[in-house]
Amino acid sequence: MTRVWCGGFSKSQLIVKLAVEPTVIGVLWLTQLLVMFGVEGERKCAMIDDLTLARSLHILAVVIWIGGVYFVTFIVLPSLKATANGIARFEAIETLFARHAKIVVTLAGASGFYMLHKLDGWAWYGEPSQWWVFAMTALWLLFTIVLFVLEPLFLHAWFMRQAAEDPARTLAWARRFHLILTLLSLTTIAGAIYGVHG
Ligand code: HEM
DSSP states (O other), X not given: OOOXXXXXXXXXXXXXXXXXXXXXXXXHHHHHHHHHHOTTTHHHHTTOOHHHHHHHHHXXXXXXXXXXXXXXXXXXXXXXXXXXXXXXXXXHHHHHHHHHHHHHHHHXXXXXXXXXXXXXXXXXGGOGGGHHHHHHHHHXXXXXXXXXXXXXXXXXXXXXXXXXXXXXXXXXXXXXXXXXXXXXXXXXXXXXXXXXXX
């Protein structure tokens, strides 16, 4: 008897659906599975270790996090008009994204420090050639402070006050701030990949 899994699909139907459905989630999970188990199946399974798992979680978190920041910077913000309605839409989108960002920023930090511990890499902070480790940590710290401390304490209220006074100027600030964060993030990612493989 065919066993029915979630959504009324059989197990094989679910696997085919996951493999062919061109959604972001499908691609992400497929990539995750390939990274974790390897395309060659059993033989590579033996190579899975906690460091590999931490690395794949780290990258997954960074993709969601920085991908979201990029989207807000280059798609959401330029599409908004500098009016009270534009500010309200920006607020709604940022509030939703901040919930996701808090989770993935925490995951990126936890997996990053775990890898550093496993690789015995604490001394890298003092080596100029390993500047990318410092850059990753500094960027993580910046986002952590903004998301968990500054935003709830005063940044949100300050932003709304400024927006009520001058929406155009406030949106221009938001654009500039997001552009700086995006450029810093992309440089850090490129530096990290070059640092590990270069
Ligand atoms: C607390 C913060 C962080 C720590 C402690 C940390 C630590 C690490 C460590 C130890 C590695 C593995 C190095 C190796 O495999 O030899 C790594 C990989 C990586 N990290 Fe981070 N990281 C942090 C945050 C970030 C952030 C904020 C980004 C990007 C915006 C980032 C992007 C990357 C990338 C792209 C790699 C993969 C490099 C590769 O294997 O090709 N990390 N990180």
